[in-house]
Amino acid sequence: MTTARRSGSALTEAIKRAALELGQESGYAKLSIEAIAARAGVGKHTVYRRWSSKGALMLDSLLSLDESALDYSETGDVVEDLRRQIYEAVDLLAGEPFRPLFQSLVGEAQHDPVVAAALTERFITPQADKTVARLKAAREQGQLSPDFDLDLAMAILSGPLYFRLLITQEPLTHEYVDRILEALFAGMRPRR
Structure with a gap:
């Protein structure tokens, strides 16, 4: 798994990119932290350490x-x-x-x-x-x-x-x- 080699900022960007991609593909209602984590190649706890909810993650993703x-x-x-x-x-x-x-x-x-x-x-x-x-x-x-x-x-x-x-x-x-x-x-x- 490549997550050990990515820096904190690279992980954050990968997660935000995954959230936007999945949101575009399946819509916000069907979006889950688990799916975002899987797409980004991280565990869901890595996502939850950065964002408290899918809404907070999507806000950061859109603002990026x-x-x-x-x-x-x-x-x-x-x-x-x-x-x-x-x-x-x-x-x-x-x-x-x-x-x-x-x-x-x-x-x-x-x-x-x-x-x-x-x-x-x-x-x-x-x-x-x-x-x-x-x-x-x-x-x-x-x-x-x-x-x-x-x-x-x-x-x-x-x-x-x-x-x-x-x-x-x-x-x-x-x-x-x-x-x-x-x-x-x-x-x-x-x-x-």
């Missing part, structure tokens, strides 16, 4: 994807910066084959407080903070109305995306992102 793509660039045009970042988020987490895994993870968070807290702490809050910071910079540059509630703007940006992703299960398209941005920024621009 190219998270840097979700950082903001500052081109001087807040709408274009938001558009690029939201396109990346939609392409990464709402595209196939990861959409059903992310949907299942959010579902798991509804009844597993550990997964809910980790999802909020490690994904939702950092992304919201990045968005609010980008909006704040735009407001300071005069691109946005000085009295617009930036936290509310964040909720307005993300709400329709999560609604489609989790409730109606309609496709999340770049065109839909464009419509959200157009609607939001019609009310955020400074009045002339």
Whole structure:
């Protein structure tokens, strides 16, 4: 068995890769720690030493994807910066084959407080903070109305995306992102 030769970080990566592969093949509901351990070539106790549940493992696995793509660039045009970042988020987490895994993870968070807290702490809050910071910079540059509630703007940006992703299960398209941005920024621009 090759596990004795792999370092801790190599084992962790092998387990996360196995979780994503199996999740894509069989779906989150049929995913088991035992199957993940077998695919990764480790014992299930090795998995449980790193993660308390399959939900915690799937969260780490999904977050190990190219998270840097979700950082903001500052081109001087807040709408274009938001558009690029939201396109990346939609392409990464709402595209196939990861959409059903992310949907299942959010579902798991509804009844597993550990997964809910980790999802909020490690994904939702950092992304919201990045968005609010980008909006704040735009407001300071005069691109946005000085009295617009930036936290509310964040909720307005993300709400329709999560609604489609989790409730109606309609496709999340770049065109839909464009419509959200157009609607939001019609009310955020400074009045002339």
